[in-house]
Amino acid sequence: MGGKCPHRSVRKRRYSHKTHRRSKFEVKGDDIVYNDLLKPDANRKPLPLDEDLPGMGQYYCLHCDRYFSNVAVRDEHFKSKRHKKRLKIMLGPAPHTQLDAELAAGMGMPDNGPKLMSM
């Protein structure tokens, strides 16, 4: 990734610029989104106001982890192919985890021993 486009006039849009790449790091993983969706709607907090996000962070798509500037744009997004594809993935089986990998390798469930503190 380093120094792919060194002569670009807009510094921040360089491939190697960390603030540019930050948007990539901050995307939620599939497993986090899946677990968030499993939580009941009642537990969900109202979205906090955030100046840096589009639309003050009020218009959010849970499935795609994206913020939109207003309701119309968000509703348009809900109709899009990309969103529908994502919906289908999230309705499917849970994403692969390290535990799955260990079970597939012929290990048993993790053993934490007997509970010491009686609740």
Added chain:
Amino acid sequence: MRIEKCWFCSSQIYPGHGIQFVRNDAKIFRFCRSKCHKNFKMKRNPRKVQWTKAYRRLHGKDMTQDSTFEFERKRNRPERYDRTLAENTLKAIKTIDKVRTSRSESHIKKREQDRARKELEQDILLVSNTMTLKEDPSLVLPKIKVPKTSNQQENLAMEE
């Protein structure tokens, strides 16, 4: 020190091998080699990639339920060192390993036999049921066009 398992292909990772990725929610992903790491970066699902253990498990290629899988576990509680216990476990590992390999071999053998039997049944069904052969032209060998022999031409000439 632990021998970890690869996130992607579930193979062992010995100390000093492979690469580790820590996501910004502090979740650790371990990979045994660059092949697995690259596949992860491509966002491939190990359940859909044929060479991974997860795929083989899910599709019945490998043994799934066995009593030998109960021994190896991630134990998150330190065990007090006991020399005789350690000796006995070391001895047991060998026999357990032997049992497991023999069982998995028999599983694979059984799988192959099942497949062969199913194929044979299919073939018998096809041959015994002549109607299907008539209905589906792709099952029958294509007809070979025989070029007109000179014999026929001669006959035509005789008629004239």
